[in-house]
Amino acid sequence: MKAVQVTHAGGPLEVVERPIPEPGAGEVRIKVEACGICHSDAFVKEGAFPGIQYPRIPGHEIIGFIDAIGDGVHTFKPGQRVGVGWHGGHCFHCEACRAGDFVNCSNEKIAGISYDGGYAEYMVAPEEALAHVPEALNSAEAAPLLCAGVTTFNALRHADATAGDTVAILGIGGLGHLAVQYARKMGMRTVALSHGPEKKSQAYELGAHDFIDTSKQNPATALQSMGGARIILATAPNSAAISAAIGGLGRNGRLIVVGVDGEPIDVSPLQLISGRHEVRGWPSGTAKDSEETLEFSALFDVTPKIETYPLEKAAQAYERMISNKARFRVVLVPGQ
Numbered sequence: 001m002k003a004v005q006v007t008h009a010g011g012p013l014e015v016v017e018r019p020i021p022e023p024g025a026g027e028v029r030i031k032v033e034a035c036g037i038c039h040s041d042a043f044v045k046e047g048a049f050p051g052i053q054y055p056r057i058p059g060h061e062i063i064g065f066i067d068a069i070g071d072g073v074h075t076f077k078p079g080q081r082v083g084v085g086w087h088g089g090h091c092f093h094c095e096a097c098r099a100g101d102f103v104n105c106s107n108e109k110i111a112g113i114s115y116d117g118g119y120a121e122y123m124v125a126p127e128e129a130l131a132h133v134p135e136a137l138n139s140a141e142a143a144p145l146l147c148a149g150v151t152t153f154n155a156l157r158h159a160d161a162t163a164g165d166t167v168a169i170l171g172i173g174g175l176g177h178l179a180v181q182y183a184r185k186m187g188m189r190t191v192a193l194s195h196g197p198e199k200k201s202q203a204y205e206l207g208a209h210d211f212i213d214t215s216k217q218n219p220a221t222a223l224q225s226m227g228g229a230r231i232i233l234a235t236a237p238n239s240a241a242i243s244a245a246i247g248g249l250g251r252n253g254r255l256i257v258v259g260v261d262g263e264p265i266d267v268s269p270l271q272l273i274s275g276r277h278e279v280r281g282w283p284s285g286t287a288k289d290s291e292e293t294l295e296f297s298a299l300f301d302v303t304p305k306i307e308t309y310p311l312e313k314a315a316q317a318y319e320r321m322i323s324n325k326a327r328f329r330v331v332l333v334p335g336q
Contacts, residue, residue: 003120004314005055009047013315021124023070028127030082035118036061036143037321037330040086049113059117060086060110061146063139073127082130083294084111084118085146086284089126102286119314121334131291134298142294144304144329147284150293152179152235155256155282156186159231163187168229170245171236172199174329175258178304179233180206185300191226193219193245214241223248231256239263246271254278304329310336
């Protein structure tokens with residue numbers, strides 16, 4: 001099969017020929033139809049995640065068809081279309097797993113990090129990592145839902161907000177353009193925040209009720225003029241922008257951070273105490289969460305905006321993503 005691998009930390013993405021892998025006990029083999037390129041793939045590319053064994057094939061936004069199953073697989077069958085996301089399986093033995101809290105498994109497997117991912121024509125995954133994919137979804141468009149989608153969908157549905165509440169989406173990029181759609185479809189008053197007017201029309205097309213250009217307006221003041229936000233979902237990986245928006249929370253408001261930045265967020269104890277505010281982060285979710293994200297997206301027509309590339313151009317596609325030249329999401333399509 002054709003695959004794209006990283007041979008060592010900091011190495012290039014290389015197109016190689018590999019034997020088609022065989023599924024072991026409890027595993028399935030997937031003929032990959034599409035695999036999204038995520039910013040977290042940089043963990044593999046640059047060796048920024050502990051314990052990675054090289055060479056490694058990245059990719060954790062995978063859609064494809066099962067073409068072989070290993071011993072002991074009972075839930076899934078050959079021919080079914082499935083997805084594999086960031087949560088690539090769990091150990092079943094740690095304290096979290098025994099409590100059914102698989103997302104906090106202390107021995108969590110991660111697709112494309114713990115084992116080879118979807119930058120390939122075929123990949124093997126544990127049965128517990130699989131999510132059913134609704135027929136209504138296009139494979140290339142569905143792929144980003146297994147990371148960007150489940151992260152924003154899960155964060156919003158667990159945000160303790162109800163229909164009619166004001167939800168501000170900070171950043172209208174790969175994560176944010178999905179968050180705007182989910183918030184609108186959940187019945188929330190959706191406010192899009194972006195630095196500059198370039199994405200204003202796009203934000204309204206995605207479903208935003210209001211738009212704040214943070215290059216011209218103070219985001220906190222603008223949100224307070226609307227009564228304050230129940231939720232600010234920070235999808236932009238920019239701690240300075242997040243810090244500037246926190247003052248826009250209404251009473252009992254909550255800041256949820258899903259955009260990864262290494263710099264600290266600046267918030268004072270007085271801000272938190274006076275408004276009874278909360279700050280929290282949110283990871284992606286389990287395979288079950290991914291499945292529910294896909295089902296919701298199919299039911300309410302939530303669709304990522306993508307640009308596609310063949311496997312042979314994985315390095316070019318990755319560069320588009322990592323340099324922020326891609327406007328939204330980038331997807332590899334084997335055979336394209």
